[in-house]
Amino acid sequence: MREIISSEMWEQVNKFFLMVKETSKEQALKASYDFFTRIKTASHLFAGIADSTMSHGEAWHFGRLGGLLERADKTSRILDVKYFILLPDIAEIGTPLDDIQWSALLKSASAFEMYRKRFGPISTDSIVYFLILDREFPRAVHHCLMEAEKSLHTITGSASGMFQNPAEQLLGRLRAELNYAHIDEIIEGGLHEFLDDLQTRLNQIGDAIFDTFFALRPLAGNRTLNRENE
Numbered sequence: 001m002r003e004i005i006s007s008e009m010w011e012q013v014n015k016f017f018l019m020v021k022e023t024s025k026e027q028a029l030k031a032s033y034d035f036f037t038r039i040k041t042a043s044h045l046f047a048g049i050a051d052s053t054m055s056h057g058e059a060w061h062f063g064r065l066g067g068l069l070e071r072a073d074k075t076s077r078i079l080d081v082k083y084f085i086l087l088p089d090i091a092e093i094g095t096p097l098d099d100i101q102w103s104a105l106l107k108s109a110s111a112f113e114m115y116r117k118r119f120g121p122i123s124t125d126s127i128v129y130f131l132i133l134d135r136e137f138p139r140a141v142h143h144c145l146m147e148a149e150k151s152l153h154t155i156t157g158s159a160s161g162m163f164q165n166p167a168e169q170l171l172g173r174l175r176a177e178l179n180y181a182h183i184d185e186i187i188e189g190g191l192h193e194f195l196d197d198l199q200t201r202l203n204q205i206g207d208a209i210f211d212t213f214f215a216l217r218p219l220a221g222n223r224t225l226n227r228e229n230e
Contacts, residue, residue, distance in 0.1 A: 004059045005050070005054060005059075006049070006050075006053040006054050008049050008053045009046065009049050009050050009053060009054065012042070012045055012046045012049050013046060015042070016042040016043075016046060019038060019042065020039070023035060040110075047067070050063065058155055061151040061152075061154050061155050062151075062155065062213075064147070064148075064151045065148050065151040065152055065155070065209070068144040068145070068147050068148040068151070069144070069148055069202055069205060069206060071139060071144050072141045072144035072145060072148070072202060073199055073202045073203075075109055075131055075132075075139050075140065075141055075144070076131075076132070076141055076195045076198050076199055076202075077195075077199070078105060078108055078109050078131075079105065079109075079127075079128065079131050079132070079191075079195060080191075080192060080195045080196075081105075082101060082102065082105045083128075083191050083192060083195075099122045102122050102124070102127055103122060105127070106127065109131060109139055110139060111130065111131065111137065111139055114130075114137055115127065115130050118130065118134075118137075125183055125184075125187065128183060128186065128187065128191060129183040132178070132181075132183075132186065133178060133181060133183060141178070141198065142175075142178045142179075145171065145174060145175040145178060146175060148171060149168075149171050149172060149175050152167060152168055152171060152209075153168070155213075156168060165208070165212045166208040166211070166212065167205060167208035167209045167211075167212045167213075169208075170201065170204055170205045170208050171205050174198075174201050174202075174205070
């Protein structure tokens with residue numbers, strides 16, 4: 001790892017690690033907003049350094065691929081928390097309290113300003129669309145999968161729309177489904193159920209990437225030797 005990343009990346013990740021390590025549990029709880037803001041800033045800084053100082057070759061694309069899939073998963077979980085766990089009574093929908101919670105959700109996904117510029121007033125359907133199906137917002141699930149698929153095809157050399165391993169097949173299928181998904185169908189079918197299935201499929205894609213590129217397999221010579229010893 002050390003010989004692949006740039007020295008600037010190495011320095012930043014070490015500063016990040018020490019910052020978290022040196023913060024006690026009591027300090028984090030007492031000043032949680034400041035603590036999490038520093039974590040967010042350090043994460044953004046590392047991502048920016050990686051993008052601007054590391055050659056955009058195979059290693060960079062693997063890092064980008066993992067980050068995009070993780071971001072898609074976390075965006076879906078942030079949305080699920082509000083819509084399922086914090087779902088208000090029918091009488092509270094559309095009230096100032098409901099709007100405050102949705103605004104807080106958008107801010108937690110760094111999406112509040114971009115949402116307001118795109119849609120204006122708080123609207124449940126618009127927020128769900130923005131965080132799941134939008135093609136341009138970098139934290140939207142659909143955008144993450146589109147960019148992740150580009151990196152995966154760059155790694156394998158497969159043409160767009162084609163696949164030569166389970167990882168490409170699973171990721172391409174999910175991305176294609178989102179291409180033609182409609183927000184009304186997602187809401188009517190149950191947003192929590194949709195997000196739960198999405199998270200399961202993202203995990204399957206992650207497992208397929210591991211099996212395709214990183215899982216250890218016995219060499220052909222070892223298999224032959226094992227048969228002779230039986």
